[in-house]
Amino acid sequence: xxxxxxxxxxxxxxxxxxxxxxxxxxxxxxxxxxxxxxxxxxxxxxxxxxxxxxxxxxxxxxxxxxxxxxxxxxxxxxxxxxxxxxxxxxxxxxxxxxxxxxxxxxxxxx
Amino acid sequence: xxxxxxxxxxxxxxxxxxxxxxxxxxxxxxxxxxxxxxxxxxxxxxxxxxxxxxxxxxxxxxxxxxxxxxxxxxxxxxxxxxxxxxxxxxxxxxxxxxxxxxxxxxxxxxxxxxxxxxxxxxxxxxxxxxxxxxxxxxxxxxxxxxxxxxxxxxxxxxxxxxxxxxxxxxxxxxxxxxxxxxxxxxxxxxxxxxxxxxxxxxxxxxxxxxxxxxx
Numbered sequence: 001x002x003x004x005x006x007x008x009x010x011x012x013x014x015x016x017x018x019x020x021x022x023x024x025x026x027x028x029x030x031x032x033x034x035x036x037x038x039x040x041x042x043x044x045x046x047x048x049x050x051x052x053x054x055x056x057x058x059x060x061x062x063x064x065x066x067x068x069x070x071x072x073x074x075x076x077x078x079x080x081x082x083x084x085x086x087x088x089x090x091x092x093x094x095x096x097x098x099x100x101x102x103x104x105x106x107x108x109x110x
Numbered sequence: 111x112x113x114x115x116x117x118x119x120x121x122x123x124x125x126x127x128x129x130x131x132x133x134x135x136x137x138x139x140x141x142x143x144x145x146x147x148x149x150x151x152x153x154x155x156x157x158x159x160x161x162x163x164x165x166x167x168x169x170x171x172x173x174x175x176x177x178x179x180x181x182x183x184x185x186x187x188x189x190x191x192x193x194x195x196x197x198x199x200x201x202x203x204x205x206x207x208x209x210x211x212x213x214x215x216x217x218x219x220x221x222x223x224x225x226x227x228x229x230x231x232x233x234x235x236x237x238x239x240x241x242x243x244x245x246x247x248x249x250x251x252x253x254x255x256x257x258x259x260x261x262x263x264x265x266x267x268x269x270x271x272x273x274x275x276x277x278x279x280x281x282x283x284x285x286x287x288x289x290x291x292x293x294x295x296x297x298x299x300x301x302x303x304x305x306x307x308x309x310x311x312x313x314x315x316x317x318x319x320x321x322x323x324x325x
Binding site for chain 1: 198232264270299300
């Protein structure tokens, strides 16, 4: 029985913790063409912040990236995310879901 | 008169301030303007969807012999083509208005069609534009080119300073040619440009302010 508990703690618990952690820090990170001016790209931030699933938004003109951090348990289809960027006048060349917060990505971009 | 109305309607487009963007994003409003010694302009537009904006514009020109003219129009701005690149953006805009002129010769139908091309990166900027500013007894046709550079890269939430030099001609203005060096400050909420027109001409030298607000 002790061995079983030890195996449980050694395998399942970290997996559960990792899963919970990943759940809490899910973001969509996209590479966007055409973003050169904060005044012109304001629409991206405003539209993404208005989404109910949004926890935080990070826009980096130099790295050409837009990050949408999601609230716990929330999801935004990549197609919907890309459409917001497109409606603001820009082109998404790559978009992926990452297990990082917007703050982590911002810190990494510096 | 009808022929003029149809022609003006086909060409109708406003000619905004000085930035590459002549409108905001979908469902946004923009207020822009220019205040100079001989020319003042203000425009308010609303963009219901990307690439199209409707608004109102007012222009005041102090021409030769100190004649003062003004034009009020309802205008439309359209994005003809946009090229998004990894480190830059190019745009071709169509802009103009249809309205009424006021001047020493009385009132008349005014029309202000124009085209603008711009290219911008986070460090470099170029713009060329030309347009008609016409009404009975009035001709303030204009053309301008601008070039500039930013002093350094900034984060999205910071204000970026630029140096911009503009060369502009405007018919029947005094002077018809103006050179304006300016400092431009771009933030995600506003655009502000402070310049001096005709800095080497003491008779015509004067301050110039351009601004844009997005909401």
